[in-house]
Amino acid sequence: MTPKVALIMGSDSDLPALRPCIQALKKFGIEVEARVLSAHRTPDAAAVFAKNAKERGFSVIIGAAGKAAHLPGVLAAFTTLPVIGIPIKSSTMDGLDSLLSIVQMPKGIPVATVAIDGGENAAILAAQMIALSNPAVAQKLEEHKLHMLREVGEKDARLQEELKNI
Numbered sequence: 671m672t673p674k675v676a677l678i679m680g681s682d683s684d685l686p687a688l689r690p691c692i693q694a695l696k697k698f699g700i701e702v703e704a705r706v707l708s709a710h711r712t713p714d715a716a717a718v719f720a721k722n723a724k725e726r727g728f729s730v731i732i733g734a735a736g737k738a739a740h741l742p743g744v745l746a747a748f749t750t751l752p753v754i755g756i757p758i759k760s761s762t763m764d765g766l767d768s769l770l771s772i773v774q775m776p777k778g779i780p781v782a783t784v785a786i787d788g789g790e791n792a793a794i795l796a797a798q799m800i801a802l803s804n805p806a807v808a809q810k811l812e813e814h815k816l817h818m819l820r821e822v823g824e825k826d827a828r829l830q831e832e833l834k835n836i
Contacts, residue, residue, distance in 0.1 A: 673800045677704040680735035691789030698797040709740040720748035730796040736760035739771035742781045755781040
């Protein structure tokens with residue numbers, strides 16, 4: 671069965687910051703269902719989604735929100751699935767308000783939190799969680815690490831060549 675991750679965003683305006691998350695999840699062979707649900711404007715719908723996520727076959731929920739950014743915590747309150755929070759940069763405080771809202775969870779309701787607009791890292795973290803029981807995803811993560819290793823090696827080689835001419 672193909673692993674599945676839910677990506678819940680508080681507003682459709684969050685989508686540009688979340689495209690790298692969706693792309694990375696797909697690259698790892700993980701099905702992603704993206705929804706717009708709000709902790710404040712549609713709290714009942716967010717609760718119902720989280721309560722039923724496990725039965726619907728999701729392995730991880732990623733919640734992305736800006737400003738007050740309560741969405742990941744609300745989702746975590748209604749499920750035993752791992753929840754990853756992505757603070758979205760807002761115009762008010764450059765995302766610091768979102769980061770603090772997500773990372774400061776009360777005891778018993780953890781939300782793993784990535785960097786502001788850190789969608790790609792959220793996808794990798796979700797893939798790492800899934801890889802614990804899914805060898806195909808684990809293999810794709812290994813390939814991803816090797817790709818990064820080669821990429822940095824190539825950049826270093828170009829730098830060394832450029833430094834010879836300075």
